[in-house]
Every structure is written in C-alpha cells, then in structure tokens.
Amino acid sequence: MLQHQWIRLERSDARAVLEKIGSREDAIVFSKEVTDVSYRSTQFYTKYKVYKLTNYATMPVFSMTYLSNGENFYTLDGLANPIYTVNELDPITLTERNVVLYLEFFFENVQGSEGEVFLIKGPKEMPFFETLPLAQQQEIINTFKPVRVNPIAKDENISFEVTATLHYGDSIIETNIFVNHDGKITFTEQNILVSGVHMEDSPYTRQASI
Numbered sequence: 001m002l003q004h005q006w007i008r009l010e011r012s013d014a015r016a017v018l019e020k021i022g023s024r025e026d027a028i029v030f031s032k033e034v035t036d037v038s039y040r041s042t043q044f045y046t047k048y049k050v051y052k053l054t055n056y057a058t059m060p061v062f063s064m065t066y067l068s069n070g071e072n073f074y075t076l077d078g079l080a081n082p083i084y085t086v087n088e089l090d091p092i093t094l095t096e097r098n099v100v101l102y103l104e105f106f107f108e109n110v111q112g113s114e115g116e117v118f119l120i121k122g123p124k125e126m127p128f129f130e131t132l133p134l135a136q137q138q139e140i141i142n143t144f145k146p147v148r149v150n151p152i153a154k155d156e157n158i159s160f161e162v163t164a165t166l167h168y169g170d171s172i173i174e175t176n177i178f179v180n181h182d183g184k185i186t187f188t189e190q191n192i193l194v195s196g197v198h199m200e201d202s203p204y205t206r207q208a209s210i
Contacts, residue, residue, distance in 0.1 A: 018030055018053070043097075044092050044148070045086065045092065050066070082183075094179065114168060118167040121146075145163065148164075160178075163175070171197060
C-alpha cells in the first residue's frame with residue numbers, strides 16, 4: 001500500500017498554520033511569504049496528520065515536519081517521544097495491513113544511535129542500491145529476508161512481531177521488531193547480513209515528495 005500523498009495548503013490556510021506554530025516557545029521562524037505548508041493523512045491516526053513546512057528562503061531549502069490535529073503541533077525531531085505522545089492522544093489503530101506503513105513512518109522520523117533506519121521491502125528498492133559495488137549488490141540480494149508480520153493477540157489488544165531487513169548504520173541487518181498495540185517499538189533480535197554498506201545520502205531524500 002502507498003503512503004497518502006502530500007496535499008499543499010492554500011496560502012491563507014498555510015498562514016494560519018504558520019501563526020499557530022510561530023506562537024510556540026520552541027518555534028523556528030518560517031517566512032510566511034516563502035514557506036509552503038503541506039499535509040498528508042495516515043492509515044493509523046484519525047485526527048492527527050503529518051504537516052511539512054518547507055522554507056524556500058534558505059539555501060539549501062529547509063523543511064520541518066510535525067504531527068498535528070490542526071491545533072496542537074508536535075515536532076518530529078528525530079526522537080520517538082512525539083510519536084508516542086500522539087499515539088496516546090489520537091489512539092493509534094494498528095492492523096496487519098498498516099503496521100509496516102507505521103514502521104516506515106516511525107523509521108523516517110526517528111533516528112537510532114548509529115544513524116537512520118530504513119526498512120527494505122526488496123533489495124532493488126533500497127535507495128542508492130545501484131551505486132553499490134556489484135559484489136555487494138549480489139550479497140544483499142542473496143541474504144535479503146522479506147517482511148513478515150505475525151499478529152499476537154493479548155487480552156483485547158493485538159500487537160505484532162515483524163521480521164524485516166533494515167539498513168542501519170553501515171550494515172544490512174535482519175531483525176525482529178515487536179510493535180505493541182500502542183505503537184511502541186522494541187527490537188528483539190538483530191543479525192548482520194552484510195556490513196560496510198554506505199549510502200551516499202539520506203535514504204529518505206528520494207521520498208521527499210511522497
């Protein structure tokens with residue numbers, strides 16, 4: 001399933017968002033004249049959406065993302081806390097069909113201690129795959145493990161154990177991820193499949209327009 005597409009706000013609606021964010025103590029100043037505001041919905045929140053502010057007055061162009069219900073804005077700052085907060089405010093709904101999308105969203109917005117985490121759905125879908133040495137490409141193809149989702153019923157809630165292949169740090173790893181019904185994530189196992197895999201840029205640069 002594809003993520004929902006970005007929808008650009010009209011200038012008047014964008015100004016209203018900028019005024020609300022600008023009143024915050026931790027706000028970063030965005031010029032109302034040269035800042036675009038877009039949003040997209042998700043398959044796991046009802047009231048909250050992802051907002052992206054892009055300031056074209058800077059070079060390079062500067063963007064920030066937030067989770068918001070239109071009134072309250074939580075900065076996606078690379079930590080899990082803002083996501084976990086919204087998971088409680090707008091009780092997250094996870095299913096076998098959308099839990100992988102949630103993981104992709106989580107990894108795009110939360111960094112690990114060794115850098116960004118990217119879930120690989122297929123070897124050749126990995127960003128910058130074609131720039132890797134041919135021997136390394138073949139090694140990734142040979143060791144790749146497809147995504148598997150195992151629902152776990154507990155009391156009246158359903159959590160998930162997801163087996164997936166990730167790029168993290170400079171390695172391709174196979175890991176088991178426990179996704180609790182409230183959206184909290186725990187890694188239960190990790191196994192390095194290929195090491196020394198360096199991406200030339202953020203794996204999310206090519207997804208900026210999704």
